Amino acid sequence: MADLLALSSRVIDSGIVDEPVNRTTNELSELAEGLAIVESFSHSVVLDAGEGLVAFDASHARTGGDVVAAIRAWTDTPVSHLVYTHGHADHVGGSTAFAAAYGDMAVVGHRNVDARFDRYAYTNDWNVLINARQFRSVRGDFGMGDSAPDFIPSTTARPNHVVDDHDQIVVGDRTIEFHHARGETDDHLWGWMPDQKWLFTGDFVIWNFPNAGNPQKVQRYPIEWAAALREMIARGPELLLPAHGLPIEGRDRIARVLGDIAGALERLVSDVVDMMNAGEVLDTIIHSVHVPDDVLAKPYLRPLYDEPEFVVRNIWRQFGGWWDGAPSRLKPSPDAVLAAELADLAGGAVVLIGRATALSDAGDHRLACHLADLAGWAAPHDTGVHAARALVYRARRAAESSLMAKGIFAGAARESEAVAEHD
16 A cells, blocks of 8 residues: 555655656555545545445546455445546446446435536537547547547446535444535535545545646636635645545645645636736737746646646636637638638748748747648648648647647647548
């Protein structure tokens, strides 16, 4: 068993990350008497309440079986309650393995989890597509690729103990409270054990910059996210148990981590809304609002998954709708038509892609990608143009820090590589 609490304390206190803090080992570590965590695609935090185990999250469909095996190697006590912190695939897909191992369980989840599952079924192919783009180029086909027939298994357990704003259960001599707050999702619960002062945060803490801006997913809620973190701090937790990353111990240390995450979100919201109220357009806001580098350097706020620029866009979407303020983009010409016109003015798509390559080589990846796209749209079947466009996007991917940006830019490179391969 790894000493996860010692590791997290050292990393947080020193600010030095010299080994992974988000791990998928499927190994169980005991954190306190009757409390353990299995580190997986999403963790499963397991409480032995004597009369049964309470498991927070089931991990992904591809890892649920390994999580169950780790739990069963720890104790023969069956899982009586499976809690969904929220309905994302990496938290609920493993419920099939839990059901196979433990039979009927109380499945605790917010009332919006059912609606999420229905939406996933309705938009299944879209969700498979975007998750393949987001994850495949960085992690391989880790249950999210083209081969998956269902985004979440049809056998995924639905909640049979439905929570609205708050609720509690008593298992053995343990009392567990559930509190709803919107953050990464609209169906998120966080758990609280008042007697032990244990806090189960789900994805409110992920040891990365908050996933409050994902460019391919539905609305996130940074204001409510920050408010939930402030409410958690007020309760004085002494042990924090996340669904991603390391557990954290110590009231002051936990308050510092939660406060830093809340503060980063609050500052982004305030800066964006102030500029919106001043009449600024999205383009100006995106290139003006930033999170300080020293904040992003904190071990639990690094932009390795989501990033502040994407959160800025989500704040705009929440308050300002989808139009970005540029009149020509309200009812635009098709991309290919505009690209063909600009290519004619420039002297051809080859000229555009040549300039894109030069800009990329000089490190101006943002502008390079604009021109590479124009060239590709103007010459959709030109193998030379697309071979060069692929290189521009490979360079762009290498320069990015967040998994989301890397995935999208790698997806663009693959698109052009597929065209170039027909040479």
